[in-house]
Every structure is written in structure tokens, then in C-alpha cells.
Amino acid sequence: MSRLSHLCLSLLFLSLLHCHFASSSSSVTDLESLLNFKSSADSTGKLNSWNSTTDTCKWTGVSCVGNRVTRLVLENLQLTGSIEQLASLTELRVLSLKRNHLSGSVPDLSKLTALKLLFLSENQFSGEFPASVTSLSRLYRLDLSFNNFSGEIPPSLTHLTHLLTLRLETNSFSGQIPNINLSDLQDFNVSGNKLEGQIPNSLSQFPKSIFSQNPSLCGAPLLLKCSIDPTKPGQPERARAIPSSPTSVHSNNNNKSTTRISTVALVAIILGDVLILSLVSLLLYCCFWRQYATSRKKNSKVLEGEKIVYSSNPYPHNHHQQQQQQQGGGGERGRMVFFEGTRRFELEDLLRASAEMLGKGGFGTAYKAVLDDGNEVAVKRLKDAVTVAGKKEFENQMEVLGRLRHANLVSLKAYYFAREEKLLVYEYMPNGSLFWLLHGNRGPGRTPLDWTTRLKIAAGAARGVAFIHNSCKTLKLTHGDIKSNNVLLDISGNARVSDFGLSIFLPSQITAKSNGYRAPELIDGRKSTQKSDVYSFGVLLLEILTGKCPNLVDTCHSGEAVDLPRWVQSVVREEWTAEVFDLELMRYKDIEEEMVGLLQIAMACTAATADNRPKMSHVVKMIEDIRGGGGSEASPCNDGINSATAESSPCVSEDTCGGITSR
Template identity: 30%
Template sequence: MMKRNGIPSLCLRVLIILACFSSSNAVESDISCLRSIKESLEDPLGSLSSWIFSNNTEGLICHFLGVECWHPDENKVLNLRLPDMGLRGPFPMGIRNCNSLTGLDLSNNYLSGPIPSNIAQVLGFISTLDLSNNSLSGQIPPELSALKRIKEFSVANNNLSGHVPMFDDAIRQNYKNNKGLCGGPLKSCKDEVHDDRYFFDHHFFSGFSAGISVSTFLSMLFMFLYWTRPSKRTMSYYHLLIKNIIRRKHHQIPTSPTILFEEDLNSMEMKVTAMEKFIRRLSLMEIQMATNDFDNKNVIDQGDMGLMYKAVFPNALLLAVKRLHRFESFEKEFLSEIEIIGRLRHTNLVPLLGFCFEMEKKFLVYRYMCNGSLHQWLHGRPEAEAKKMGWTLRLKIAVGIARGVAWLHHNNVLRVAHLRITSKCILLDENFEPRISNFGNAIILMNCSGTPLSVCNFVVLDSSLFKEDIYSFGILLLELVTGREPAICRKPSTWINSLTGHLCSRDFNLIDECLMGQGFDEEIYETLKIVKKCIHPPRHEASSMLQVYLAIRDIGASRSRSEISVYSFSNVEN
């Protein structure tokens, strides 16, 4: 009897051991997956610096930037979102070890080389795949069409060629700006010219002719500049003369203009050179070509720091270029913008892709946000268009802004106080996802023991600066609810007292009329309570931006998550 009873007991123990081994193996698999990805890609911006594989603790990798797990306490990757991180290298094959992956976003990086031919086996359970805005080449593997679960797919703005795989819902936009692609939603492959001899002759001779013309022009230009060039002494004299005139005008005549000018210029150049480790430096010629020599037709906005231009770079990449005003006025803002946005990557921050400092002119290059600013939608559009921004969309935008500001305050890379959060600095992408911009006045916060190597101003960690952001977010939230200009919302004597009274009586006269009677009155009421806590917090109650984010995220949580587009925020919450 004892032997018979021992057999089931032994089997049970074996099954438990096998289950533990299987679980441990799965954990190791996903950890190995992320470790391999980090090792195979160049990361000049340090975007993956939070990926530290110190142990195999359950839930360890779920706190990594860009990683979303099936469960926060289980090392099982659900989605991997690594857009706009400056990553370089080939497609990371180690991703095959993330066996439960359903979503992969590697867009807006610098990936090169071919898409793996066995990608259908590597990403067997994938439902969303975004490889757009990279430098991938070769063909799209036809095996991709075998992925029946895939719902979203994009390889736009690459260097791909050949036939487009057959998908049920293929969209032209998902393949745009790949000159060698054909078939599917694109032009038929049979319409292309197949005569290789013609293709070679046409491109060779047209290129040859253009080359001769350009060479002749450059030679003549060089000869002209050589014979008419001023001496270095003369050039320095003109520089100093102009600088002195400017300073005399402002009653700032230096005692030693020559030394001061050279020190200023050298100091700025050294600081700018230090910025190159964070973001790509472009030439003035590249900027001029992309903006059609700063054609006024390409101006899309005008702010305090300068003009914003729509710019088309090589490979038909559409970006936005900010041309800053006179050099001396915005040196700090220029450097601050590069260091902060150049180093940080988050879903709700505007990606800074490059900068230019040449001939004392300065430019910042961003990803283009096709839906403009939140301020334009609330106050600068016809009433019919403004009404399209209903409560669901406004709540989605509020959640995104709160998530972005909370991440700035609590992330492990740089803790930043923005200090200028307004509807004008909130840009909206093609999906109306909010992107925080304008970091010229932002301050990087550090602990007393920190010794940062930076050209920007650091201050010892000061919670009052975070409170300023929380207050500004409250004003912005009030602007979303009321539809009123922020200048009006910032009158505490009228608005805060009035708001308190209206909350007590549940009188919604302050609310934007187009939001009322749509079934969201209770959610709007809960939002106003958050506004009150941000603008006029209870005494001795220290709330953080993370708490504000969690509170506003929970509003409307009973409705579909996709409706308000709430993304993973594990890296901040922990």
C-alpha cells in the first residue's frame, strides 16, 4: 500500500518540478530576449539604460522603458514599444525569444539591413508591427502574409523594394516612400520599366549631366571666392564691428571686445559640440534645402522662440524645423532643448531628431505633428471643427499630458521640471496623442550627491518646482473642461473661488457647452475635482504628478481602454 501510494506522490512531485522548470525557462527566455536586443543594437542616446539585468526576479523586466508585460509581476512580454529612441543596427533577431509578444514598435529609429526572411516564425503571435521611418532595405518577406493575427503593419519611409505581401487590409500609407515597392495597394509591378539597360543609361547620363553642371558651378564659385576673399583679419574686424554696434545699442560696451567675442563663440561651440552625443547635428545647407530656403509658404507656426517650418528631408521624410530668433537671446533655451529632449524618449514627448548651429544661426528639428497644437484646436479653429473635440478625446489628451509630465518628474534618466506647461506647448500627432514640447525653460533636477556633466543648469531636487508643473497642469485641465482661454483661467480670485462653489452645488455653468448633455457629466465633475486639487491643494497635502495621473487615468476607466488610449506606464508607477 505504501508503494502504491508513493507512485502518485512521486508523479505529482515530478509534475511540479517540470512546471517550475517550464516557468523558469519561460522567464529566462524573455529576459534573454531583451538582453539580446540591447546587446545587438547601438544605443547612442542611452534609451535602454534602464534595462539592467541584475537578477531573474519576477516582474523585473516589466519596469523597463518600452516594455509592457502580460502581468506586472510576471516576466512575460506582451508589447515592446521602442519608437524614437535613436537605436541603430540590424533587425534584432534575439526578439524570437519573446515567445508571447503581440506588439512590436521600432519606428523612427536608424535600423538598417534587410527584414529577416523568417520573420513570420520569429514573430508568430504578432498583431501590430511598426518598422516605419528607418533605413531598412531589401524585400518585404512574402511569408509575412501568413501572419493571420496581424492587424496593424507599417514599413513606410524605408528603402525597401520588390512586391508587397498580400494582406487583407493593406493601406497605401503603410508602404509610402519606399520607391522600390510595388503591388498590393501600390502601383502594379508590371507598370514598372524592366529594361535594366534603359534604367542604367537614363540614371547614369542624367546624373552625369547634373554632376558636370554642379562641378562647373562649384569650380567657378571657388575661383571667385578665392580671388575676392577678405583676409582673416578683415573678417574678424567685421565680426567685432557688428558685435560692438549691437552691444553699444544696448549700452553694453565691453572693455575688451576681441577677447570677449572669441570667448563667447568658442564657449558656445564647445557646448554645442558636447550636444552631439545626444542628437544628430545637421548642416545649414541641409536645413535650407529641406525648407526650400525658408520659404514663407512653409511656415506653420510662430512662437516666442522663433518660426516653425514644415520641412521635407531626403527620402520624403516630413519634419518640422524651428528657426530660433537672435542668438544671444536664446542660448540657454537652445541648449536645454537639445539636452533634455535629445536624451529623453517617451510616447508623450515631441521627438527631437536633430539640430543645427552654424554661422551663429540655430535650428531644432522635430518630428512633424500634423494636427498642430491643442491651443489651436480649442481656440483657433472654426466652431464646427472645435466641436469635433468631444469629451472622450479631451480626456484622452488630458491622460496623455498627465502621463508625460509624471514621467518627466519620476523617470530614472533625468528628472525634469518643465515650468511652462500650456496648451500651446501640447502638440497632437496623427492619432491625437498629445506630445509635450518647448523645454527651453525646463530645469533638470538632481540629488545633492549628484555631479552631472552638463551644459544646462541643474538644481538640487526641489519639490516646489514640481508643484509649479502640477499647478500649470490644473490650469490646462480647466482649459480643456471650460474651453476658455488660459489667460482667463489664471485669475485665481474669480476662477478658483467660483470653481469651489460650483463643485459644491454641482452647477456646470462653467463647462464648455458642447460637452454638456453627452452622457459624461459625472466624469467632467470628477475632472473638476482634480483641477481643484492641482490649483488649490489642501493644506499639508503633498500630491505628486504621478498621483494626479493615476486619478485622471481612472476617470472613464469603465469604458474601453482603447477609447481613451491609455498606454503602459509601469516605468513611472514603479
């Protein structure tokens, strides 16, 4: 072997040796830091599992990745003293020391560059705001509330661009609130301090309660007006309350005499106000009456047209209806067909019912109808683009879909078929869609969709799709249009899959509008398969995890083009997996492993090659295994798939499938 080869091997060996010792050295440093902290802070012996003879990563409140401490959660353990020793745990991502008796100033934490969550609330920390915290650029949550901090709040907090939570209440912070312009900030509180001056516009959208108990604060949203002190240019004077009545008499410091309004002037002002209000009211009345008359005329035409469609009376009411009957072919009229277990009603009942449009989708427009007896149903009016070869084909498909009953499906209760109109009647789901829960009302004041609910919805939707796939094995039924708009929530918050089995009636160029969810093999217009359903469901899981819309253009947020599976793969490939997850999920502790588990399932489902994707029954099992699938009962129709509730569903027999050929 040449000298050059020997040299290369030697260098490689030294490099590996250096890496090994560097890793060991870091691990030893973590061990020493924690033991030193225990000896100084644990006077009550709460950390008795911490000793040098056991694995550090198995200690109370300690979590590790690659033998480095990444999470330290020590809450309500009566710990005392300083946290100086913890500042050398350089791989920490989560540090929570809530509800202890820790004191002193917060040490330099600038070495904790991976820190995302920092909770120091309800202790006895003192001193000024810890300046080193503003350098932790990956921080999502910062809670310093209920301590003894003093001094000013630093403007450099604006550098923490990922910050979602900033809790500083019940301290002794003073001075003005800096202009903290953080677009993602959702949880903010500075009440119970000694702050003064005007509240910055960037924070004025938060409720006034988070600024309370700061007597010298002024400006929106507080009902305190900021006055300008001429002796201090640019500085607001001590806040003063806005007068409760516009006619209140103001005192003048230089002139103690009070200016009184004469009786004649007062009467003139009142008469003028009455006259102006009368004119405005008259104009508004005229404007709204014209709109109402136009709307009423338009609605009467719509109702007249719908009455022709909805009417169940075998005798025509007018010439228009008689003409439509003849156009329907052979005088044959449409009829309502109800499925077993559904309370029957007349289409006239739908006409009389109060109606509310729920939305427009790929298959048509959906309405909520409240019948006379209070029963609520959803009516989908299929659009003209829905193409059916014949009445028999439509009825056969409806017969199959109408017999699918499962706790995680929206049941088809009835249908109506005529040449000019096709109506589907479903159960009404009162809690909206997954799309709205994920993307609706983003910004301050929004109630985030928590992780437990997201995981529950994912599992329920998976069971619904798996049930469809396993119901008619001779047909290999598919959903064909899986997306967050088609996952609804019932009154108990359970996921219910809707609009299944309708894609066979739509031309491929119409269904291609859901390209963000569609498997790559369907782009050329081929019909959906169970494997393409799995791909779409994988994209749905990515949507749940990332909070991003999986459309070709992300119309929910950025307006930029987003190929969600490709984007996720690129981020994971760069080993920035944590950056994939929705910022709203960062507030929840101890869920990283579960989120990564669901991410792995989603990536398996969105494999580019169809044969590499798992079956939906396997997907269900994997999702349930994330939290052990606790307490679910097996359904006899699910081929071993666990049901979301104890509600059982009758199996769809092969006879049910016999009337329609596989497509």
C-alpha cells in the first residue's frame, strides 16, 4: 500500500476518532450540567432519578436525540436557585421550568441556538429582560409571566420572526411598549406591569384585557386617549380617559369659568340632528326597499323554477311544468328514491323548507334545508357537467352508494333523477369542513385546530375511505375526490367523508381541477383507482400537518404555487423536518414524535409509484398505532379495520354491487 493511502487512512481514522470524542464530550457536558443543576436546585429531592449511574435520557423530565439532551421539562417541582448550569445544554429545543421557586437573573442563553420553546413563568426571576433571548431566532414560544422582571421591553424582540407566544404579564416592566411587528404573534400579554405611553398600532388588534393593570398606557384598544405634552415633543402625556359624553363640560386650567351653550343654540343643534337623521333614514329605506323588491322578484322566479323540479304531484300545475314533462322523454317524471332507514318526505317539503347555500363544489351546489318538523338535511344539486349515460346507470350507482353506512361516512339518504335535474339528499353535518377548520380565519383571534383533534380527524377520515375501498370488492369502489372540503364534521366532532363515488360522472378535465390532491398517474385523464385515493389521502395528511393548501396555487395564504408533497420532500431531505409543521402546532408539548409518525405515513401514501403506496386498511392501522388506537371496536365490514365508534355498519353484499359494472 502506498504512503499516500496510509496517510488517507490515518486521516480518516483521526477524523472518526475526533467525532467520537466530540460526541462523548458533549454528552458528558450535558450530564455534568444536569447533575450540577440538581445539586444546587433540588433541595426537596424531587429529582431522585438523576444520578450518574443511570442513562441521562431516562431521567425525569429529560428527553434526548442522539445522546444529547433536547427537551427539559421540570414543572412544579419546588426547584430553587439559579439556572446558570442549564445554559450549556446547547441542543435544547424545549426548556420548561414553570411553577417553581427559581430566582436571580436569567443567564446568557445565546448558546441555545436550537431552542424553540422557553417557559419560565411563575418563578421568582428578577433583573432586566434577558437580552440573550432576543438572539434565539428559532424561538416560537416565550413565557416570562408571573416573575419579578423589571426594566424596559427590548425592541429587538422583533428579530424573533417565528414568535407565536409572548407572555410578559405580572412583572414590573416599565417604559413604553416597543413596536413589535411580528406577523405570526397569536398569544400576547403584558398586563399587570408598569408600562406607559401609547400602544403601538402593530399590537392594537389584541383585546384590551392583555394591556390591563398598566394605568399609564393609552391608545387603542384601551378607552384612554393619548394627549401630547408640548414640553416633550413626540412623547405622549399621561393617559386620560375619553369623556363618556360628547356634551360633557371640559375644564380649562387657565380659565376656571365654564362656557355654557345657550338654549336657542341647543334647540337648533337638536333640530338639525333630527332633520339629518330623518333624511339619512329615508335614503336608506329607499335604497334597501329597491334591493328587497329586486331580490324578491328574482327569488320568486327561482322558487317558481324549483317548484317544477321539486314538485311530487303527478299532475302539472302549469303549462311550463307540462312542457318540461314532455321534454323529459315519454312524459316520465322524476321521483324521489329513499334508502332504508330514512324518514320519507315529499319534495314539496323541501320547497317549503328554509334553505341556506352551503357552498359550490366540483359536483354542484349544496344547500342546507330545514324541514317543517325541524329535521335538517343537505341537498346537493348536481351541475350540468355531470354526465350520465342513462337513468339506469345513475340509479345503479346511487343504489350502491346509498347502502354504504359507516360512522365516518356522510350517508346518502335519498336521490331524485330527471332529465333536467339530479338531486342528492345527505345527512347534514353541522360543524363544517376540515378545510375551514385548517384555513378559515387565520390570524389574531383565530382558535387553532389542536393536534389531538387533527389526529382524530385523520384517523376517522382514513376509516371512512378504507370502508369504501373494502365494501364492494368486485367493483373496487373509489372515492375519487378526496380533499379537505370533502371531510366534514358531525355534531360530535367526528370526521365524515362526503361526495364519495361521484367522480365517475364527471369528465376527467373537470376533476383535474383538484390537481393538488391528484396522483401523478391521473394527470393524463385516467379514471381514479384505490391507489390514487391513497395518494390523495396522503396529501390530505400533509395538509393537516403543514396547514398549507395543497393546490397548484396556495390561495389560502401566500398565493404562491405549492406542490405540497414535493415541498415536504425537499424540506425533509434538507433535514429541516421541524420546519414542515404548522406553526399553530408548536404550542403543544410532547407531540413531535406523533407528528413525525404521521408525516412518515403521509410520505408513504404520496409515493410517486402507485405500487409503493400502502392500502387504506394499512394506513388506518398505522394512524391508530400513533396513539395506540385505544378503545375502538372492530367492525365486521372493515376487514380488521377499527371503527371510530361503537356504531356498526351493515356490510354491503356482493349482490348490491351486481347491478353496475366496474369502471
